[in-house]
Amino acid sequence: xxRTTTTSGKQSRGTRxxxxxxxxxxxxxxxxxQATFAGGLWPFDxxxxxxxxxxxxxxxxxxxxxxxxxxxxxxxxxxxxxxRLVFWPVAVLAMTxxxxxxxxxxxxxxxxxxxxxxxxxxxxxxxxxPILGGSALREAFFRPTAPVERSSx
Amino acid sequence: MTPHQPPNRRALLLxxxxxxxxxxxxxxxxxxxRIGALAFSGPPAGPSVTLAHAVATDRFADIAEAASMSAWRxxxxxxxxxxxxxISLSIVPVQAAANLYNRGFPxxxxxxxxxxxxxxxxxxxxxxxxxxxxxxTIAVPFRGDTPEILFGQLLTHHGLDAATDMQITYAGSPIxxxxxxxxxxxxxxxxxxxxxxxxxxxxxQAGRNIRRAIDMQAAWGEMTGAAGVLPQAxxxxxxxxxxxxxxxxxxxxxxxxxxxxxxxxxxATAASHATGALSMPAPLLAASIPHCNLVARTATQAxxxxxxxxxxxxxxxxxxxxxxxxxxxxxx
Numbered sequence: 001x002x003r004t005t006t007t008s009g010k011q012s013r014g015t016r017x018x019x020x021x022x023x024x025x026x027x028x029x030x031x032x033x034q035a036t037f038a039g040g041l042w043p044f045d046x047x048x049x050x051x052x053x054x055x056x057x058x059x060x061x062x063x064x065x066x067x068x069x070x071x072x073x074x075x076x077x078x079x080x081x082x083x084r085l086v087f088w089p090v091a092v093l094a095m096t097x098x099x100x101x102x103x104x105x106x107x108x109x110x111x112x113x114x115x116x117x118x119x120x121x122x123x124x125x126x127x128x129x130p131i132l133g134g135s136a137l138r139e140a141f142f143r144p145t146a147p148v149e150r151s152s153x
Numbered sequence: 154m155t156p157h158q159p160p161n162r163r164a165l166l167l168x169x170x171x172x173x174x175x176x177x178x179x180x181x182x183x184x185x186x187r188i189g190a191l192a193f194s195g196p197p198a199g200p201s202v203t204l205a206h207a208v209a210t211d212r213f214a215d216i217a218e219a220a221s222m223s224a225w226r227x228x229x230x231x232x233x234x235x236x237x238x239x240i241s242l243s244i245v246p247v248q249a250a251a252n253l254y255n256r257g258f259p260x261x262x263x264x265x266x267x268x269x270x271x272x273x274x275x276x277x278x279x280x281x282x283x284x285x286x287x288x289x290t291i292a293v294p295f296r297g298d299t300p301e302i303l304f305g306q307l308l309t310h311h312g313l314d315a316a317t318d319m320q321i322t323y324a325g326s327p328i329x330x331x332x333x334x335x336x337x338x339x340x341x342x343x344x345x346x347x348x349x350x351x352x353x354x355x356x357x358q359a360g361r362n363i364r365r366a367i368d369m370q371a372a373w374g375e376m377t378g379a380a381g382v383l384p385q386a387x388x389x390x391x392x393x394x395x396x397x398x399x400x401x402x403x404x405x406x407x408x409x410x411x412x413x414x415x416x417x418x419x420x421a422t423a424a425s426h427a428t429g430a431l432s433m434p435a436p437l438l439a440a441s442i443p444h445c446n447l448v449a450r451t452a453t454q455a456x457x458x459x460x461x462x463x464x465x466x467x468x469x470x471x472x473x474x475x476x477x478x479x480x481x482x483x484x485x
Binding site for chain 1 (some may be wrong): 276277335336337354355357358359360361362421424425428434435436437439440
C-alpha cells in the first residue's frame with residue numbers, strides 16, 4: 001500500500017498569498033525593531049522608527065537596484081516555495097560579497113569595517129523583500145507546479 | 154456716661170481681621186501682576202527644546218497663568234507673526250533680529266540659546282576640513298540665509314570660490330539636503346541640527362557612515378581667531394511685550410537657564426517634552442541635543458561673539474543688517 005503526498009498545490013492560492021502577506025508584515029516589524037535597537041532610537045517613537053527602517057531599505061534598494069531586480073526576477077522563476085526560501089540566505093551572502101566588492105564605491109561602509117555579520121544584518125531584510133515579492137508574483141500569476149509524488153511504503 | 158469696658162473676644166477678632174490687609178500690604182505691593190498667557194515661539198530645532206522643556210516643567214508658573222511653546226516653520230512665518238503681533242517672544246536667528254532692529258522694528262535680544270549647530274556632514278573619509286571640499290559636490294539648504302553666508306565666508310577665507318571650486322546644489326530644506334547626501338547625489342551637505350543627526354541615524358541604518366566631518370563652529374573660531382562659537386539664535390522680545398511685562402524678564406531668564414542645564418543633563422526627557430510642541434520625533438531631538446551647543450547666555454554677555462559673527466558674515470557694507478551693527482538698545 002502506498003501513500004501519496006504533495007509538496008506543492010496543497011494550499012489554495014489565496015492561502016499562499018495571505019502567508020506571503022504575513023511574512024511581509026513580520027519582515028517589516030523586524031526591520032522596525034532592528035532600526036530602533038541598532039539605531040538607539042529612544043524615547044521610542046513608532047513613526048520615526050518606521051521612517052528610519054523604511055528609509056534604510058529605500059537607500060539600499062536605490063543603490064543596488066539592479067541586484068534587487070535580479071533577486072525578484074530570480075524568485076519568480078524558482079518553481080517551489082522551499083527553493084525560494086533556501087535562496088534567501090544565498091542571496092544575503094551574495095549581497096554581502098557585492099557589498100565587499102562595490103559597496104565603498106557606492107558610498108557604503110567598507111566590509112572590513114562593517115564586518116560580515118554586520119553586512120548580513122544589513123542585507124537580511126532588504127534581500128528578503130524582493131524575493132518575497134517575486135514569490136508572491138509567482139503564486140499569484142503562475143500555475144502551481146505539478147505535484148511531486150512521493151511514495152512511502 | 155457708659156463705663157469703660159475691656160474689649161471682648163469678638164472685638165479682638167474683628168480688629169485682627171481689619172488689620173490683616175495692612176499687615177499683608179508689603180507682600181501685596183511686592184507681587185507683580187501675573188501674565189495671562191506667556192507664549193513662546195521658536196524654530197523646530199535644538200534651542201526650542203529648552204523652551205518647550207521649561208514650559209512643560211512649569212518653570213514660568215510663578216509669573217504667568219499659562220505658558221505655551223509653539224514652532225514656526227519658516228522665517229516668513231516668523232516675520233509675519235512678529236509684525237502682526239501674534240509672536241512676542243521667539244527664538245530668532247540673531248542676524249534676523251539684528252536686521253529687524255536696525256530697520257526700526259521694536260525688537261530686542263534677551264539672550265543667546267545656542268552657540269552654533271551647523272555641520273558639514275559626509276560619508277567620505279577624505280573630507281575633514283574646508284579645503285577638502287574643493288572639487289566636491291555639496292548640498293546647501295536655505296540659499297542666501299545664515300548657513301550659506303557663514304559657509305561662503307569660510308570658503309573665501311580658505312581661498313575657495315563657491316562658484317568655481319565646487320558644485321553646490323541648493324536644497325529647499327535641510328531634510329532635502331540630507332536626502333541628497335543619503336542618495337549619494339552629493340558628497341557632502343552643509344546642514345543644521347537636527348537634520349544632521351537625522352542623516353547620521355538614517356545613514357547608520359543604510360550602511361553608510363555619515364558623520365559630522367566639519368564642525369562649522371570650530372572652523373569659524375579658527376578663522377576669526379576667537380572662541381569657536383556661532384551665537385546663531387536667541388530669545389528676541391518685542392517692544393510692546395517689554396513695555397507691558399518687562400519686569401518679568403529676570404525670572405524668565407532664570408527659568409531658561411535652569412531648563413538649559415536640565416536639557417543637557419537629560420536629553421531624552423527634554424525631547425519627550427518638546428516632541429509635541431515642535432512636531433519632531435523625540436528620538437531625533439534627543440540624539441541631536443548634544444550637538445546643538447545649547448547655552449543660556451544673556452545677550453549682553455554674548456555681545457562680543459555676536460558682533461564678531463555679524464561683522465564677518467555681513468561683509469564690508471553690512472547690507473544684511475542694514476549697514477551697521479546694532480547699538481546698545483538691541484541687547485537686553
